[in-house]
Amino acid sequence: MIILKRFSVWIALAGVSFAGWALMGxxxxxxxxxxxxxxxxxxxxxxxxxxxxxEAVNENVRIAPPAxxxxxxxxxxxxxxxxxxxxxxxxxxxELRAQLLTRDAAIPPLQAQIDEQKYRIGDLDTQLRRLKxxxxxxxxxxxxxxxTWYALEVAKRTQLRLEANLKQAIAQRxxxxxxxxxxxxxxxxxxxxxxxxxxxxxxxxxxxxxxxLLLGDTQRLQVRADVDEVNAPMVAPQASGVASLKSxxxxxxxLTFVRIEPYVVPKKSLTxxxxxxxxxxxxxxxxxxxxxxxxxxxxQQVDVFIQRQPAGPAASTPRPAATHQQEPAP
Amino acid sequence: xxxxxxxxxxPAAVSLRGIVKSFGTGDTKVTVLRGIDLDIxxxxxxxxxxxxxxxxxxxxxxxxxxxxxxxxxxxxxxVPLSDLPTGKRTTFRGQTMGFIYQQFNLLPALTAAENxxxxxxxxxxxRSEALRRARTMLDRVGLGDRTEFLPKNLSGGQQQRVAIARxxxxxxxxxxxxxxxxxxxxxxxQKIMELLRxxxxxxxxxxxxxxxxSRIFHFGDRMANLTxxxxxxxxxxxxEGSA
Amino acid sequence: MNYVALKxxxxxxxxxxxxxxxxxxAVMLIVQQGSIFWGLMIWSQSSVSNLNVPIWVTDPxxxxxxxxxxxxxxxxxxxxxxxxxEWAVPLYKGLLRARLxxxxxxxxxxxxxxxxxxxxRPAEVLEGRxxxxxxxxxVVLDQWAVERMGGPNVIKIGTVFELNDKLARVVAIAKxxxxxTNIPVVYTTYERAIRYVPRERRTLSYVLAKAKDxxxxxxxxxxxxxxxxxxxxxxxxxxxxTIGWVLKNTGIGINFGTTILLGFIVGxxxxxxxxxxxxxxxxxxxxxxxxxxxxxxTLARMILLQAxxxxxxxxxxxxxxxxxxxxxxxxxGGLPFIETWQLLLLVLVALLAICTFSALISIIKLARxxxxxxxx
Numbered sequence: 020m021i022i023l024k025r026f027s028v029w030i031a032l033a034g035v036s037f038a039g040w041a042l043m044g045x046x047x048x049x050x051x052x053x054x055x056x057x058x059x060x061x062x063x064x065x066x067x068x069x070x071x072x073x074e075a076v077n078e079n080v081r082i083a084p085p086a087x088x089x090x091x092x093x094x095x096x097x098x099x100x101x102x103x104x105x106x107x108x109x110x111x112x113x114e115l116r117a118q119l120l121t122r123d124a125a126i127p128p129l130q131a132q133i134d135e136q137k138y139r140i141g142d143l144d145t146q147l148r149r150l151k152x153x154x155x156x157x158x159x160x161x162x163x164x165x166x167t168w169y170a171l172e173v174a175k176r177t178q179l180r181l182e183a184n185l186k187q188a189i190a191q192r193x194x195x196x197x198x199x200x201x202x203x204x205x206x207x208x209x210x211x212x213x214x215x216x217x218x219x220x221x222x223x224x225x226x227x228x229x230x231x232l233l234l235g236d237t238q239r240l241q242v243r244a245d246v247d248e249v250n251a252p253m254v255a256p257q258a259s260g261v262a263s264l265k266s267x268x269x270x271x272x273x274l275t276f277v278r279i280e281p282y283v284v285p286k287k288s289l290t291x292x293x294x295x296x297x298x299x300x301x302x303x304x305x306x307x308x309x310x311x312x313x314x315x316x317x318x319q320q321v322d323v324f325i326q327r328q329p330a331g332p333a334a335s336t337p338r339p340a341a342t343h344q345q346e347p348a349p
Numbered sequence: 350x351x352x353x354x355x356x357x358x359x360p361a362a363v364s365l366r367g368i369v370k371s372f373g374t375g376d377t378k379v380t381v382l383r384g385i386d387l388d389i390x391x392x393x394x395x396x397x398x399x400x401x402x403x404x405x406x407x408x409x410x411x412x413x414x415x416x417x418x419x420x421x422x423x424x425x426x427x428v429p430l431s432d433l434p435t436g437k438r439t440t441f442r443g444q445t446m447g448f449i450y451q452q453f454n455l456l457p458a459l460t461a462a463e464n465x466x467x468x469x470x471x472x473x474x475x476r477s478e479a480l481r482r483a484r485t486m487l488d489r490v491g492l493g494d495r496t497e498f499l500p501k502n503l504s505g506g507q508q509q510r511v512a513i514a515r516x517x518x519x520x521x522x523x524x525x526x527x528x529x530x531x532x533x534x535x536x537x538x539q540k541i542m543e544l545l546r547x548x549x550x551x552x553x554x555x556x557x558x559x560x561x562x563s564r565i566f567h568f569g570d571r572m573a574n575l576t577x578x579x580x581x582x583x584x585x586x587x588x589e590g591s592a
Numbered sequence: 593m594n595y596v597a598l599k600x601x602x603x604x605x606x607x608x609x610x611x612x613x614x615x616x617x618a619v620m621l622i623v624q625q626g627s628i629f630w631g632l633m634i635w636s637q638s639s640v641s642n643l644n645v646p647i648w649v650t651d652p653x654x655x656x657x658x659x660x661x662x663x664x665x666x667x668x669x670x671x672x673x674x675x676x677x678e679w680a681v682p683l684y685k686g687l688l689r690a691r692l693x694x695x696x697x698x699x700x701x702x703x704x705x706x707x708x709x710x711x712x713r714p715a716e717v718l719e720g721r722x723x724x725x726x727x728x729x730x731v732v733l734d735q736w737a738v739e740r741m742g743g744p745n746v747i748k749i750g751t752v753f754e755l756n757d758k759l760a761r762v763v764a765i766a767k768x769x770x771x772x773t774n775i776p777v778v779y780t781t782y783e784r785a786i787r788y789v790p791r792e793r794r795t796l797s798y799v800l801a802k803a804k805d806x807x808x809x810x811x812x813x814x815x816x817x818x819x820x821x822x823x824x825x826x827x828x829x830x831x832x833x834t835i836g837w838v839l840k841n842t843g844i845g846i847n848f849g850t851t852i853l854l855g856f857i858v859g860x861x862x863x864x865x866x867x868x869x870x871x872x873x874x875x876x877x878x879x880x881x882x883x884x885x886x887x888x889x890t891l892a893r894m895i896l897l898q899a900x901x902x903x904x905x906x907x908x909x910x911x912x913x914x915x916x917x918x919x920x921x922x923x924x925g926g927l928p929f930i931e932t933w934q935l936l937l938l939v940l941v942a943l944l945a946i947c948t949f950s951a952l953i954s955i956i957k958l959a960r961x962x963x964x965x966x967x968x
Contacts, residue, residue, distance in 0.1 A: 025602055027612055031905040034912015041915045042933055051644045054709035055723055058679035061672065068672030068680075247666035249820075250673055266708030286666060299664045324672070415883055416962065436887060443885015454880040458603015459596065470593055471886045515884075 059268040062261055065327035067253045069304070071244035071262060073319045075237055076307070079213060081230030084110060084223040085201050095232070097215050101206040107232060110202040110223065115195050122192035129185040136178040143171035211237045213317060237317055242274055242308060244323040245301035248283055255328045260306055262321040270313060274306035274323070361388035361424075362555045363412060363523065368421035370407055381407045383578035385421070391522075394546065394556040396569035396586075403575045405559040406527060412557060413446060413525050414438045426522055443471050447516030449545075451528040453508045455500040455515075461487060462496040465515045472519060486514040489548055506537035513544060524549050526558040530565055542568040593886065597894035600874060601901060607870060612906050614866035618859030619910025619939055620917075625855040626935045627918055629848045631928025636772040636838040637831035639685075639701075642734075643712040646809055648830045649680070649799040649816055652823030656837035657830060658701075658773070660685050662794035663822065670820045671799045676812040680801040681706035684785040690741070690778065691754040698741050700776045702755065704785025712800055713766070713779065720749050720764030725780060731760045734768040737776030755788045770928075772838070860942060863906070864950040867899055871954035878958055892955040896948065903947035911936055 061068065084090075089111035095101060147167045153159045214233035217223060223231055242262050246254055260274040280303040304325070365387040371380035381404040389395050397405050410416035411423060414430045423430040426445060430438060447468070455464045465483035470476065484496050490510040500508055509529060516524055529545065530538030542565045549556050558569065566572060567586060574582045602608055634641070639657040640648070649671050651661035671680040684704030689697055705712045705725075713722050718735055725732050738747045751762045760778070768777065780788070786795045799822075803812040809826050816824035825833065839845035871878075878891055915931060922929030 025905075027608075027905050027909065030912065031908025034908040034910070034915070038911040038915040038931065038936060041919060042931055042936070049644065049715050051711075052713055052715045054711050056708050058681055058706075058709045058711060059672075060679055061677075065675055066673055068669040070666075070669055245666075245669075247664075247670050249666075250670055253673065268708070299666050301666065322672075327673070413883070439882070439885055439887055441885075442883070446885075448883055450880075454876070456596070456600060456603075456877050456880070458599045458601075463596070463599065467596060467881065468884045470596060471881070471884055471890065476595060 056266055057268040059263050059322040059324070061324040062271070063324060063326045067246060067250050067258075067325040067327050069244040069246045069250075069323040069325060071242045071306075071321045071323040073240050073315055073317050073321060074243055075210075075213075075235035075317050076239040076241050077208075077210075077236045079233050079235035079317070080207060080210070082107060082204065082207075082232035082234055083225050083227070084204065084231060085225070086110070087224045088202065088222070090217055090219050090221050090223055093215070093217070093219050095212050095215070097212055099212045101210060101212065101234070103206055103209050105206045107204045107206055107212075108217070108219075110204070112199050112202045115199045115202070119192065119195040119199065122188065122195050125188045126185065126192065129181060129188055133178060133181045133185060136174060136181055140171065140174045140178060143167060143174055147171055206234060208234075209236075210234045213237065235317055240308070240310070240315065240317055241277065242272075242306040242321060242323065244304045244306060244321075244325070245286055246304060246325070247286075248300045248302055251283070251302040253327050254279070254302065254304060254325055258326045258328070260323055260325040262306070262308070262323045264315065265320045265322065268322070270311065272308050272311050272315070272321070274308050277305040277307050279304050362391045362426055363387075363389040363557075364422075364424040365408075365412070366422045366424075368408070368411055368423065369419045370404075370411060370416070371419060381578055382411070382418070385575075385578075385580055387573060387580060387583075389555045389557060391555050392550070392552045393570040394550050394558065394568065396566060396572040397557060397559045397575055398561060398563075398566065398572055399575035401561065404578050405561075405575050408575065409525055409527055409557065409559050412523075413448070414442055443468065444519070445522045447519070447521035447524045449509070449512050449516045449524070449526040449529045451531045453500070453505075453512045453532070455508055455511055457500055460497045460499055461492060461503065461511045461514075464500065464511055465518050468515060468519045483514070483518055486518045487511070489517075490514045490544060504537075505533050506540060509533060509537075509541050510544065513541070513549065517549060522554055524554060524556045526556065526560075528560055528562075529558065530560065530562050535564060538562065538565060593890055593894055594897055596881075597897045598901060600877065600894075601898045607873070608902070611866050611870050611902050612909065615863045615903060615906025615943070616910040616913065618863040619907050619943060620914045621855050621859045622852075622939050622942075623911050623914035623931065623935065624917060624929075625852045626939070627914065627929050627931045628927070629852055630932055630935065631922065631930040632772065632844060632848065633835045633838070634930050635770055635928050636844075637834040638769040638771045640827055640831045640834060642714060642768045642771075642777075643683070643703075643800065644715065644827070645712055645800040646803060646827055647677075647801040647813055647816070647824060648827060649801060649820070649822050649824045650797065652817070652821070654823055654833075656834040658685075658834075660797045662792065663796050663799075664794060665796050667796055667799050667820065667822060671801050671816055671822070671824075674812070674816045674819050676804050676807040676815055678802045678804040679709075679711075680799050681709055681711045682782050682796050683712060683798040683800050684782050684789075684795060685797040686785075686789055687775070688755055688778075688789060690760070690776075692741065692746065693751075693753060694742075694746065696742065698776060700737065700755075700778045702785050702788060703777055703779050704782040705779060706800075707781035707783055710781075714768050716767040718765045718767050720762075722764050722766060722779075724763035727761075727763060729759045729761045729784075730763040730780070731755075732764040732766055732779040733762055734766050734777040734779075736768070736770050736774055737778065738765055740774060740776045756790065758788055760788070856942070860946045863903070863943060864946045867902065867947060868950040868953060870902075871895055871898075871951070872957070875957070875961065879961055882958075882961065888955075888959045891958055892951075895951045895954055895958070899947040899951040900944065903943050907940055907943050911939070 090108055091111050092109040094106045094108055101107070150159050150164050150167055211234070212232060213235045214230070216229050217231045244260070256279060257276050259276065262272045262274055264270055283300045283302050286299050286301040365385050368382050368385040369380070370382040371378055373379055385408060397408065399405050407416065411418050412425070414423070414425070414433070418431060421431070428441060430441070433441060456467065459467070462480055462483045465486055466476070466479035469479035469482060484493070487493055487496050490513055492507060492510050492514070495503060495507060500511065503511065526545065530541055533541060545556065545558070546568055569586050571583060571585050573580050637657060649667065651663055654661055668680055668682050671677055683706070684702065686702050688700055688702045690700045691697055703712070707726060710722065710725070714734070720732070722732055724730055733747065738744055741747050747762065749762055749764065753760055755778070766779065789795070801816070803809045813824035813826055816822060881891060882888070918929040918931060921927045
């Protein structure tokens, strides 16, 4: 072939091959890097996905102080199992203790007074009896007799008053004792300390947004799954589900339906801080599960996949395109 | 003399009757051929002479069938050339005619052998066969040792020899030469004419040579003088040597 | 006669080289311009291609990838609920200002990837480990961020800077395709990205998803759109959408398009004219062939053969040279130069067309040629 004798033809062939090689190299689409951990995948053909959180079956108790005050002593640490009425922490009680001292001190003088009064009554009683036994009208005037009787009666009333005073003092002392006891915060029920947000020396005020202690039952846990209200019609009661821990999508926890919370609540963002970043409302569904072989903790986020009935009403009614503005009008 | 008498008894190979050709229109119209009647016979070498602009080349083109004429009949080897469609005429020309030009018109990119082979290639003869026959032909014109030379490496006389070989390679019945010696010096021109007479002239072929070079007039058998678009005389050349 | 045609073409070395150079130059010009243009277009959607995920879901009114329209957080779960979706993860994307310790400010694109999977991370990391982004305050930069923010002396692994007054520490440098705007990209986790940015009501920029194996991606995007009302695009469509936006809304389309068109016309004119001149110069030779009995058809075939031969040769050399140019200048990624087979095919077709066209003109001239020319 005469063509093959030309150098330029060889250059051209080289050019085409080089361009082809470069094209194959440059336009090769690199595969996506494998995820660091497996992304959560639904085990069902038809599914409703939800984000959930693990919580104790009995709703957690957010322990608050009975009154504002300095915390002097913590009796528990995170993770402690506590019995009912077990002390949790101690608020500063010095003021009340000081009051108790004065209240305590107020009782003996009153008792002494009562004793004193008793002797006075005895003395007057003896006087009166002696005056009554003397029947000599000259020796004992009617007037003396009357005066002594009155004095005895007054003394008796005084004792009654003093006894009442004593009772009051005792009651006042008992009040301080009870108030003192109140400063020792106790567990309202048996459970595990999930969170401790205060240390001895800190000042506790009632009504703080963050509970001082979080008490819950970690023996029995449940999952609270948030389903977007738009997807709510797709969820059928009794539908089974599967949860997987965030960043551990391989760990599947089978869920058993418990109930659907009847009230649709605003979704709290589970990521970042959660104050009033309300986007949409969610239907909450409660599932229970048996403890898996690996450890799970209350408060952990989970991805939940709920099985959807193939002939569900929502599946057959596609939403129109313009309804993406599903947030409530302000 | 005997030869030509014999020849003229047979029918003419090329017969021209009343050829008229003019170029341009209106005021610029120039009539070049004004009614040519001419017979050319097989085995003869006819010289077409005359002044420049007398219509020699135009007549040659008409005989070759590469120029449309305005009036008249051209009959080549019994074929009415002027009535043939262009395509058939081209094929006919390729099969029956050979051409030799003043400027040789060799393809500069082809070797001598390849140049000679071109008419065969046009006839769709295979390349190896064409080249073999081309080399034989070059041998006959005395260039057997120059077959692979490019035209630019050959002298003018050698180039014209290649052109002659090319014109003869497909054994044409009609050889048409346009001023074959005009681009050559005297001795070379003589040699080319000798070659044409030796190799080109054949009993079954007629050779038409247009020339105004009087030094080669004696190579012809007959000489037709074309002046002002008319053939003013046809004379038979007496040859001292035998043909 | 093919032999004769090629001999004629190659025989005159100088003429042939001139012809070849003209065609080569024309092809090179077009391929080079076209590739640079395409490279720019690819750059404009590199935000899409760099993440390399199959499906993008966001507000249906989105115009292009860099114009973020945040959607509700629950969109991730809603996309996951669509049949045929294998997985779906959130993505944050937004502009933020970074303040370096030397006081310089730089606008950056903050990209927050889902923390457990890190889906959307670049495939190649130049320094460090991408997984270290899970460490506290850790971010990963792309190589262009290093370049834009002061070079490797200022930005390296361990460099600390501020994002919206919060600490960010560089733990790795990733390799990405340069973007058109060349705004540095800072990668972090989705959760951390939300802590960096000022509080907004909605933070989710995109949901990235993948179709299950065996389900066509286009069908899944349609389903996502129908079921959630969100806009779902394949990465390819989203890239095209972005390119379309850039073409429509910036001057690049008009300016570069004109340049390319001009280059194309000039290149093709050169190619056509060179070849036409070549045949015109050889007209006398063709005339001789015609006189020798070669039919117009044969001559046309010869001319077409010559045209195609020189055209293909010029094409090969031209694209070869253009590719070499692209390889040399664009290898570092600093210049946009992306060849595509579509462009090469287009140039090939155009070149063959123009060669055929000029050959046809020559053929018409040849058909009208009086072979008598050879007698003059």
